[in-house]
Structure formats: structure tokens, C-alpha cells
Amino acid sequence: MSGELVLITGGTGLIGIKTIHTALKAGYSVRAAVRSQAKADAVLATPTVGALNPGSKLSFVIVPDILADNAYDEAVNGVSYILHLASPVIKGEGFTPDQYETELIAPALKGTLSILAAAYKTTGIKRIVITSSEVAIIPWEEFIAKEVDIVFDDKYEIPVPEGPYSHPFEAYSASKVRALDATKRFVKEKKPEWDIINIMPSFVVGDNEIITDPKKISDGTVSAAFAQVLGGDSGWGAVPSTSVHVADVARLHVEALDPKIEGGQNFLAVSEGERGTRWEDAIEIVNRNFPEAVKKGALPNNGTAATKRTRVDASRTEEVFGFKFQSYEEQVKSVTKQYLELSGVAVA
Template sequence: MSSELILLTGASGHIGFRTLRFALEHGYRVRAVVRSQQKADAVQNNRALIKLKADSQLSFVEVPDFTIPNAFDKAVTDDVKYIIHCASPMPFSAPTTDHAYEEYIKPAVDSTLEVLRSAAKRPSVRRVVITSSCIGVIDLAAAFSDTGKVFTGDTRQPNMDGPFEPGTPSFVAYAAGKVNALNAAEEWMGKHQPHFDIIHLMPTYVLGRNDMCDSVAGMQLDSNSIPLNFMLGTEASPQPMAMVVNHIDDCARIHVEALAPRIEGNQSFMICYDCDSKPQWNDAKGIVEKHFPEAVKAGLLPCRGDVLSVPSILDSKKTVETFGDFKYTYEDAVFSLVNQYLELCEKESGHVNSLKD
């Protein structure tokens, strides 16, 4: 157990909120950076957090704009020992954007650099953990086709500098933000040689219960939407997808365990089920039929959609060697997200409780 203080960004997001809970559960104090009091209230009043009874360990600081100079100076005080930077523009809110650079790339790069600059002003900071993404280190084509290449947390890609025309897909803009932010952070660290070290984490599609989601519609705004959509659909997905997933609880655990002194700094880790496990996106249908047969029979989960899985092209052996085996499976993740989906359906319609196995 530790009472050391973590500064955490992104606490209202899927990864950030579960990381917050994991940190509090393990005795850390957390100062959550939020853009508004409304965000702070949403986090603090979440039922999963209230159950922890950890109010004395949690505080908030409001930073409306993460990208302006000195944005985090008031948040990174002399008692902050660690920083976990989870906040990032996400690609699920809209299918396309006419402002790719302004909405995705610039915020990802600028907020990351501002975190590092503020950390450099405080000798108390020992480590910064940054949530990157697998899409920040792979060849973008490998997300949708079998290129035969294998990527690790130590793979790097050149900056994606555009031009980004109106209508650039949000997924491409998100990828560019992750690639460019990772490269910018490593360039800054090399140039300034600060007193702290850094850990980059590269999650894949993160699946499992999202406690900050309170509606069925909200489940379409994170990576849970991918298996959920084809379980609810009746047609084949028009595009193959790389089968690269991890459970939210493993992802959050690794974020917090990355603070441990036993973990050598200035490293990068892929957070993904091992290539050798070879799960398929369509395995979700059998999982749902096994655990929620009545919901399938009632048509709430038709399980008639289809998506072609591109073989995993990510190597997470270094992560397993450092943090231990992943504790959860694709089945656990699917069960968790579908269970939440049915809970939200019940909340919104009142007719689902009897359909769970």
C-alpha cells in the first residue's frame, strides 16, 4: 500500500476512471485533473467510486485547457510524486472530422508536452506514465490487413504530418495524434534529460465494463462498441479488423503497477493479449450465447453480425515478463461489457433483468 500522490488526467474516461479506482484501491492518493467542475462531480458521484469510501484520498484540480503554456503548473505541486497522463481525444465520437489537426493531433501532442514541462519544474516528480496506443507504433495498414509484420512497444513510426484534408477519418487523425505525441515526448525527454523518467503504455482495443458510461448510447463511444455492434447487427462488417484487445482491468492494473520502483524507467509496453492466443472477434457470439441465452433468444443480442479478424500483429511478451500474465480473457471482457449493456437496457426500458443467465 502507498499513500504517495498521483496526478491523473483523463479520470472521466474509460481507462482513466478504472486506473483511478485501481490506484485508490491500492492506497495511493490521487489528484484528478478535470476540465470542469461538472467532470469532477461526475467522477466523484459515480457509484463505483462511492463504494470505495476513499474521499480522503481523492482531490480534484480544474484545468480547462490542457494545451496552453503552463497548463498543469498549478496541478503539479511539490507533493506530486507520479503523473499518469491518460487524457486523449478519442476516435469514437464521430465518424469523420473536418478539423483533424485541431481536434486530435494538436491536443494529443501539446497536452503531453505540457505535462512533461510542468513535471520538470517539480523535483518531487519521479515518473510520468503516458497512455499511448498500439496505433501509435504500428503501420496503420496493419490495423485492417495482414501485413505479416509484428510490432512491439519499442516499434516506432515516423510522424504523420498530413496534409489532413476535410473529411479525414477520425481513426486516422487519432492515429496521427498518438504517433506524433509519442515521438514528441521522446524527443523532449532526450533533449531536456529531466530528473524524472517516463513509461509509455500502448493499449489495444480496451474492452470491459465502463463505469463512467450510463446509457446504451454511451456504449458506442468507446472500444466496447466494436464487438457490441456486430453482436447487435445482422450484417457482416465491411472491413476486417486486427484482433488486438485487452481487458480494462488488466490495462488499469498495468498503469498503476508501472509506478513501482522495480520497473525500470524509460521503457514502453504493449498492452495486448499474446499473439499466440489467437482469439477471434466472432468468438464473442459464442460467449454471449453461453452466458446470456435468454437475451439471445429474446432478440436483444441477435449475434448475427460478422467481422473478419486480422491475426494479431502485436508482441506483448515484454509486458508479461515485466507485469506478469494478463489476468483476464477475451471471454471475461465480452461478459463484462454485455452484462453492462443489459443493465443499461433494463435501466432504460425495464425489461431485461430476467434475460440474464
């Protein structure tokens, strides 16, 4: 298995860059699908990838538009595995209602179907691992709009929601449900030679080497934890109590290529067990781990955050893969350390 060629889409995202490094470190050869040469250069410039000196073990294919017909046909040629991470991400400010379909739903759905169709037209592919989300199997109204006593696990299923959508996160959730449903139907109808594993992360928090400007470090789901450290708030309101370290998500994607892991499964990625994440704990975590930076004012650490209890059981993932997800404390520490390093502040 080691040395075989893996195609990774979405390689310049928060999860993607960590997955490229993890796959290379595990001994795979990686072909990263990126939108431009500038994106490829950004991957090569990251310290962890550079330290591996990958040479010919890391190559790139330019896919400027994942919504184009046959977008991935060239990219899949000759690969043994596909890690499909490319998909729209929701940010704190979200999108306007007229953008829900074009910016969230269509790219998630067509991008997934495009990679599946391209894989189906070639030979030699053994497995496709897709970045799904916990919101693909947890109803929107129970995930964020109200608290319930249900403990959600990876066997939970929900119907495909119909619009119109009242919130950008609701539209994002719908995009993940629709992509998962389309994947199931594709496999059922086409019966491909390869199988599929869906990795379903919660709010992903951790360092992102693609980012070199400290002002951009609190972007996407990272803001749920780190905006308060910078003296603000995420703009998301009360955030469901589910988070996971980006390094653990990358590890799941790569280790899911192992044939010992049976295909055709969904795996949730959520830390802290049933207690879940308490987002406001970041203030205390930073005070305890970076007291000098707080004292100097490099970290205001006086913002606000709120948590909405959401009970998700990802214990089966930990059992199957044989490791425990890193704590919320480790997630916060990794982002804080990167922020301070990018800001030129010494980290003890």
C-alpha cells in the same frame, strides 16, 4: 509508495475511471484532473469509487482546456507521480478531414507536452506514465490497410508520418506517433529528474462506469466488439485483431509506478497472444454466457464484425508485470453485463 499522491488526467474516460479506482484500491491518494465539476461529480457517483469511500484520498483539479498554455501547472504541484491518460479518442464515425489536426493531433501532442513541461517546472515527481497506443509503433499501412507477416513488439519504431491523412484512424495513429516522438525529444533535451513509461494499449474493451445510458455503451473502441451484439456493426470495417480488457490497462498504469519496473520503457497491452482477437467471436460468447437475455430479445446478437489479422507480441509486458491479460471473452462479458444491468435486465 502507498499513500503517495498521484495525478491522473483523463479520469472520466474508459481507461481513466478504471485507473482512478485501481489507484485508490492500491492505496494511493489520487488527484484527478477533470474538465468541470460535473465531471468530478460523475467520478464520485460511480459505484466502485463510492464503495471505497475515499474521502480525502480523492481530490479534483479543474483543467477546462488541456490546450491552454500552462494548463497543468497547478495540477502537478505536490504530486509524486503522474498518470497522463487525457488524449482524444477515435470513434466509429471518426472525424472529418478538416478536424484531424484540431481534434486529434493537436490535443494529443500539446496535451502531452503540457504535462511534461508542468512536471519539469516542479520538484518531487518520480515518474510519469503516459497512455500511448500500439499504433505509435506500428505503421498505419501495416496495421489496418493490409495484412503482413511481421510480428510487432514493443521494440518496434517507426518514423513520424506526414499528412495529409486519408482516414481518421490514420490521423489518430499519427497523433500517437507524434506524441511519442515529442516525449522522447523532451527527455533527451531536458534530462528531467523523473522517468517515463509508455503504456501502449490495443483496442480497449470493457465496462465503463461513467456511462449510465445503455444506448451509449457501445462507444469508442468498445463498438468493435459490442456493436454486433446490439444487432449492428462497428462501422470500422475489418478491425485489427488486437484487444485488451480495460481493467488490465488500468492495472498496468498503476503497477508501472512501482520503482521495481525500470523506467524509460514501452509496454504493449494486447491479449490473446499471437492468435489475437477474432471480433466476430462475440456472438458465440454472448450466446453461451447470456442465453436468456438473447432469448428474450434484450440482446439481438445478430450483427456483423470482421477481423484483419495483425500480429502483435505483448508477452514481455506479461513477463515484466507478472500477470496474463484477460481474454476477449472476459472483455465481452464485462460490457454485456453492464449493458444488461443498465437496461434493467436481470443477469444470471
